[in-house]
Amino acid sequence: MEDRGPWRALMPGVIEAAERSEPATEPEPGLVPVRDPGDVSDPGTADRPGSEADEIGEAARAAPPGVAHSSAVMAIGTIFSRATGFLRTVAIGAALGGAALGNAQQTAEAVPYTVYQLLLGGMLASVFVPFLVKRRRQDGDGGDAAEQRLFTAVVAALGVLTVAAVLAADWLVTLYARSYDGRQREVAVLLTRLLLPQIFFIGVSGVASSLLNVRHRFGAPMWAPVVNNLVTIGAALLFLWIAGRGRTVDTVTDGQLVLIGAGSAAGTVLQGVILAWMLWSAGFRWRPRLDLRGSGFGEAARAAVWMLVYIVIAQLCVLVTLNVVNRASREADGSGLVVYNMALVVFQLPYAIIAVSVITALLPRMSEHVADGRRDLVRADFSRGLWLASALLVPLSVGMLVFAVPGATAFFSYGSMSVESARRIGLVLMVFAVMLIPFTLHQLLMRVFYALGDTRTPGLIAIPAGIAQAGTALALLALVPAHRVVIWLPLSYGLFYIVGAIGASLVLRRRLGGMDGRRITRTLVRLYAAALPGLALAAAVVWAFDRMPGDRLPGLLAIVVGGAGGGVLFLLAARLLKIAELGYFTGLARARLARRPRAGRA
Structure with a gap:
């Protein structure tokens, strides 16, 4: 019934x-x-310049029809993710204000997410989840080889992308905020350098979520952002307690910037670690494989060229x-x-x-x-x-x-x-x-x-x-x-x-x-x-x-x-x-x- x-x-x-x-x-x-x-x-939606989780992407990988428990867990997780995300926004606004300092932080936060989404995240979401589902259904090993190759390729690409982005932080700030100069630019560059290492953990979260979804483990990808939000809220409140109200780009110290930047990055790191641990608990054991020839990844990527145009x-x-x-x-x-x-x-x-x-x-x-x-x-x-x-x-x-x-x-x-x-x-x-x-x-x-x-x-x-x-x-x-x-x-x-x-x-x-x-x-x-x-x-x-x-x-x-x-x-x-x-x-x-x-x- x-x-x-x-x-x-x-x-x-x-x-x-x-x-x-x-x-x-x-x-x-x-x-x-x-x-x-x-x-x-x-x-x-592919249009958010920050760390707000994009549940619409998860909707495409939702629980199959009839799996009511998973659907409910996802729905409740979405609500909690959005509620804590809203509180995170309030906390950051209270800590940094709505003028030049807050603008610099918002620009710095946008950079790692847009770089990741543009160069890797869109490909992961739109191409490889359905590819892995098909491989698990058709391959004799249940798709294990395809998953090992994907995880290895993504981790390697993330490492290279993260290092390159950190080295190019100054240029990226110019690209996204050409009008910044003086101390505001210095603040934006410092915060961007602190936040760019997130790219690696954003990517780990993405690939771990994908592998969990193909295993019909839908709860963790929806709930892990809540932890990220709570850590960032804590960092913002700690900044406000230590630095006080009314800080500007001229009065904020580099140490205070490290506090808010590293605290925000810590939330992303913890989210990635939680999802990686949940993937391990689901039975995945990473064995690096770089034999990508004949894996089918190239064909899958070519099939999604127009999706990438949209992104x-x-x-x-x-x-x-x-x-x-x-x-x-x-x-x-x-x-x-x-x-x-x-x-x-x-x-x-x-x-x-x-x-x-x-x-x-x-x-x-x-x-x-x-x-x-x-x-x-x-x-x-x-x-x-x-x-x-x-x-x-x-x-x-x-x-x-x-x-x-x-x-x-x-x-x-x-x-x-x-x-x-x-x-x-x-x-x-x-x-x-x-x-x-x-x-x-x-x-x-x-x-x-x-x-x-x-x-x-x-x-x-x-x-x-x-x-x-x-x-x-x-x-x-x-x-x-x-x-x-x-x-x-x-x-x-x-x-x-x-x-x-x-x-x-x-x-x-x-x-x-x-x-x-x-x-x-x-x-x-x-x-x-x-x-x-x-x-x-x-x-x-x-x-x-x-x-x-x-x-x-x-x-x-x-x-x-x-x-x-x-x-x-x-x-x-x-x-x-x-x-x-x-x-x-x-x-x-x-x-x-x-x-x-x-x-x-x-």
Whole structure:
């Protein structure tokens, strides 16, 4: 009997409930995949210039259908990873502030992750996980030789890459922050040198996670980042205790920089060690092998060239964004990269928890329907996934829009992070909030291509999307006052996903015989209409509490009172408008709560 116990992941149940309530579609056969979807893995969003874990990449390697325990462990691990990641962001902001010192640290932290992702991480995520799965299934030794060769090749490449990156630290800082000079440049170079050795352990974490995933050990890769976050939080708080508030690039000492840099790197090292130990516990014993000829790695890499094109373009957009933000911040002598990155972390929180859960549940289903040649079922899965995710993301995006400034003030204005910098985080987040649905739409469309085994189209679509993002960012730098560039920069970020979503929709509409656009549009319009009463109430509450003395407490009260009242109004309006999409969540939750007492008595 199908497992309906407490370990069952919520989202698959919601999707099944929605599917059961809809009439069966007329079969539309004839869908032909570009290549075996099993040969294609997921590169993730590939656009985050820092240490935030990218759970969307893990979603592509999620537990197989029916493994409810693993799905629940992954979901809970994602929530804890994101929660501690948010606290990590708050702690770093409190320690270093939102001006030149914080900007230098954010640049230094971005460098090792972007270098790794560009030169090795994207290849590992998108190529070798499905390759190893196939080798374990087909090879007489259960894929052991392929795993030994991969681990050896990755460790060797990581060693060379790490040494080269440390030696090139000065040049890398110039590449990512050309506008830095004087003491700010010295600080950025020192922190970059301290953080670049992370490349080796980031890579060890990546390959260990891959080998654990092919063994169906899904918990550790989702939980290990929590340890990394906690260590970094400790280092940030220790820095704040020793150095005190208000340190700048001119007053911070090299010893204090070593504390924050080495502490942050220690978290990554510990994460890599934990994952390596978990891999050893799963039975893997490394025996170095360098006989790569005939291993099949080259063929696997050539099959993913277009996936790598997508990753390279995303990383080039990160490069442009970092330079634009640092240049504008330098000219305005104010907050920049810290403000932008912290707003980006908050912006992606609801997506990482909600939309990733949808994608985790949908990918196996879509791949099965592709194998059966059923374009109608693939189209229905995409449509269902988008409007189910939107049922939660639309009210959250509206809430993010109205609560951004008071929320940022309440959660970020500690230690060296001034109230003014925290408010700027809120202003940036308001612009990001408008991009949440386009961002989610784009990500879901990309996963349809991956289910079809098509990596070429996403790579081609990324070219005009990347040009639009980079061009808009440079135009903002030229046309907008420097102190407002960072506030409007999310427009360029969102434009990548808007352009990409338009291109992807046009291609898939022809390939799938439509995209259920009327249903999607009608659902989104009704969801936003249902959110309007709650938006009005929340805005009034924010306005009222803003008249109170103080900064943090009024913001917290506005979120609690306005969020609760606005949420109730949204649910009532959704019921009046008969928005069934939201009812699938509430219905399943009520059913589970009703079953629990009976299960306890049993």
